[in-house]
Amino acid sequence: MMLSQKSADTVRATLPAVGAAIGSITDLFYRKLFEAHPELLRHMFNRGNQAAGIQRQALAGAVAAFATALVEHPEVRPDAMLTRIAHKHASLGVSPAQYPLVHRHLSAAIAEVLGDAVTEEVAAAWDEVYWLMAGALIEIERRLYAEQGVLAGGTWRPWEVAERVQETADVVTFRLRPADGRPAPAFKAGQYVSVQVELADGARQIRQYSLTNPPGATVRSITVKHVRGGTDPDGEVSGHLHEHLREGDVISVSAPYGDLVLDATDAPLLLASAGIGCTPIVAMLEDLVDRGHQAPVITVHADRSPADHALRADQERLVTKLARGSAHVWYERPGDAWPAERTGRVDLTGVEIPDGVHAYLCGPLGFMRSVRAQLLERGVRPSDIHYEVFGPDLWLAQD
Template structure:
């Protein structure tokens, strides 16, 4: 809880800080990487830095956290914090790194806002930062403990058992622990981080959803290649596609992620677009194994059937359930595809049962649209869960 004096100061200065938070985030990252270039090389996603999405996500999360402290002083935005903490845990972030961030963030704040940063203002925003940082540190410690690892020590070496081409731009890799020890359990919907060494010596990290059965010692990730050769945004996916084959070894994190399928007897709606189908497939496999009896509605949107990765699995797993239906939308469908399933996903003609719990994964515009349609159909906002691949820009974009 923010102190009364700091609450008044933060409320008064929030408009000015909010208006400048993008500039602050930009300067913060420049200062951080000037002082610690190894962080950009081996920890932060160079693609997200180049595109600016990481700066937008940082700015959005700070502004949202401060606003919540002021407007809802007796609660904490644990959904937002939990999403960040899971991502941090998958990267092996540790408590001392928050002090490093603090140094460069507050240097950026002082430089951008100048004389407006009085000692009182600095103290109030310092309190905001450490409330957020300590909440994340505590959550991350619990996540590490749940996996039985020392804080930050999330990495193991895994061997690629096989590789399969799903579409022209999507490949599936099946992995097993190189040391022969059991694979850590995961919950349907979670992801792992993969770290690869690139030709320039950088050790870049990306997150990929797990598919397949949690009970097996094999773990499966499906990777979509980003083809923009001039951008660092897809440098890891291109490396995996062009260089990694059966027998190769990869550094893989313990599984994390907060978009997990909760045990429920409620009707479910599982909606995805593009490669966002991967966590949904894990959920479907789990539901089939558990002989789930409640209704399940499966929704997916893609450019075409040829672009729909794991399309056959998507349909087959739905077919294994007691009461489930699959609805696929394609912008460029094959002959005979229903006209009402052509174009973008549109739930207007799809019945949604009362009490439905929804899980969404895909590009942000898709999830915004589907969430809005579900709210219009009476689904409670608290029952709509989502996963963003990459920095979470939902808050940053309002």
């Protein structure tokens, strides 16, 4: 994947100006896109992320990172970033036909924000950047759809709620089975599905939830925290699921996607989570138990209190089944008997980190940054630290 030399020189020269204005460009892009196609905001994009500007930041970070990679490392395609985006797109049912639409409004936004600086040469160079990125994503998404045996964009199937389990005051597990009689699709531990619900105003909003059961199970489980306030306007989808979804109800669920999956490795593992980020970790633990993993498995979890710790019993049960499993938990409000060194933020100082460990992180960005920094200080290779962000990937926008 390489830019033409002429375009590479132009992008390199204009990258500082585009980078400085990328937030304004993406903000205008989304406004133009939704003015022309309001159905996309109602039925595909997360309205909460749009209102908070989070999706804009993520898009800006991705475009800037991709363009930078093209001019600084033209011999290497940024597959990690592209794959993460493609998995999210596939879970939403994005199709190749939508890329020209995005191109039209993004090009118009660049031209409007940068004005006379966008010469024909500059426009052509940035068009080349866009279509290199779009072409790579379309190809990865085509492969992902083919692996699931669905046509591009045709990811949705009806699933029935077989059981509803109240885990904590604001977390519920829904056990789901296919409502169309077809087999449940295979998945890998750590992957997620998209859930689409029709809200009171007729909008069909989509959110992603990790699968928490072992990959071999026929019934699928998602564990949903009721988001209250924050970026999602009062948790409109999670609230709908909590308040309205009962046994026997049918919802639309995507095929499983997500690139944070366990490698087939015998290496030591560290699985770190915070809050509802425990959900993919539980699936990984289930998989490791089923595999009979013999190397050390260190689990690290941070939460507000024991009462808020969803799937706590499952984590404890699975860790004890592992040959060399250990659990380390930090609570903000633990109660009198909890050790002082395990109160507050995660501190790995007293945790033994084996040589060659592979780490998987899931939780708020600040938590993952802190744990990653501590692991790097302990000598863990950056390539052996993997992460999952619930929602738009702001890591790219802030690194």
